[in-house]
Amino acid sequence: SAVISQKPSRDICQRGTSLTIQCQVDSQVTMMFWYRQQPGQSLTLIATANQGSEATYESGFVIDKFPISRPNLTFSTLTVSNMSPEDSSIYLCSVLGLAGGHEQYFGPGTRLTVT
Amino acid sequence: RKEVEQDPGPFNVPEGATVAFNCTYSNSASQSFFWYRQDCRKEPKLLMSVYSSGNEDGRFTAQLNRASQYISLLIRDSKLSDSATYLCVVNKGPRDDKIIFGKGTRLHILP
Numbered sequence: 001s002a003v004i005s006q007k008p009s010r011d012i013c014q015r016g017t018s019l020t021i022q023c024q025v026d027s028q029v030t031m032m033f034w035y036r037q038q039p040g041q042s043l044t045l046i047a048t049a050n051q052g053s054e055a056t057y058e059s060g061f062v063i064d065k066f067p068i069s070r071p072n073l074t075f076s077t078l079t080v081s082n083m084s085p086e087d088s089s090i091y092l093c094s095v096l097g098l099a100g101g102h103e104q105y106f107g108p109g110t111r112l113t114v115t
Numbered sequence: 116r117k118e119v120e121q122d123p124g125p126f127n128v129p130e131g132a133t134v135a136f137n138c139t140y141s142n143s144a145s146q147s148f149f150w151y152r153q154d155c156r157k158e159p160k161l162l163m164s165v166y167s168s169g170n171e172d173g174r175f176t177a178q179l180n181r182a183s184q185y186i187s188l189l190i191r192d193s194k195l196s197d198s199a200t201y202l203c204v205v206n207k208g209p210r211d212d213k214i215i216f217g218k219g220t221r222l223h224i225l226p
Contacts, residue, residue, distance in 0.1 A: 102147035
C-alpha cells in the first residue's frame with residue numbers, strides 16, 4: 001500500500017479563519033478522497049479529489065466551504081473555510097488501493113479544533 | 116434502514132476468548148466488503164477484505180452472506196492488542212469506488 005502523509009497533524013484555529021490541509025502520497029494514485037470524522041462518529045466522505053478537474057462533493061458538502069485542489073497524482077489539499085466550532089473534527093485523506101477491490105488506505109489525519 | 120449497521124458495543128471480552136461482530140448493509144448491489152480497525156486517535160487501517168467464499172487471516176475469519184446482506188468478523192484467541200474499534204465497510208455499488216463506513220464496534224480485551 002502507498003505511504004500517505006498529512007500536514008499539519010493538528011491545529012487549533014479561531015472561528016472565521018481558514019486552514020489548508022495537505023495530503024502527500026509516495027506513489028501516483030488515480031483516486032484520492034477526503035473524509036471527516038467528528039468526535040465519536042464514523043467517517044463521512046466529503047469529496048473525491050479529481051486530478052485536473054473540480055472535486056466531486058457529497059451531499060451536504062460544498063466547494064465554497066471545502067475547496068479542494070489536486071494538481072497531480074501524488075498531492076491534494078483540502079481547505080476548511082470560514083471555520084466554526086462545528087468544523088472541529090479529524091480530517092483524513094485516503095487513496096484507492098491498487099488491487100482493484102475498492103479498498104482504501106488512509107493518511108494519519110489532521111485533528112482540527114476551532115475555538 | 117441505515118446503509119451499514121453495526122452493534123456499537125462495547126464488547127468486553129477476556130483475553131483468550133473468541134468474539135464475533137456482525138454487520139448488515141442495505142444496498143444489495145454492493146460488491147466489495149471490508150473490515151477496518153481503528154485505534155484510539157489513529158486512522159482506520161484495513162484489517163481484511165471479505166470475500167464471498169469467506170476468508171481467514173490467522174486468528175481472524177470474515178464471512179459474507181449476500182442473501183441476508185450480512186458480514187461477520189470472528190476473532191479467536193483474542194489478545195490485549197486486539198482492543199480497538201472495528202469498522203464494517205461496504206462499497207456503494209457496482210463499479211463505485213466510494214465506500215461507506217459503519218459506526219464501528221468497540222472491543223475491549225480484558226486481562
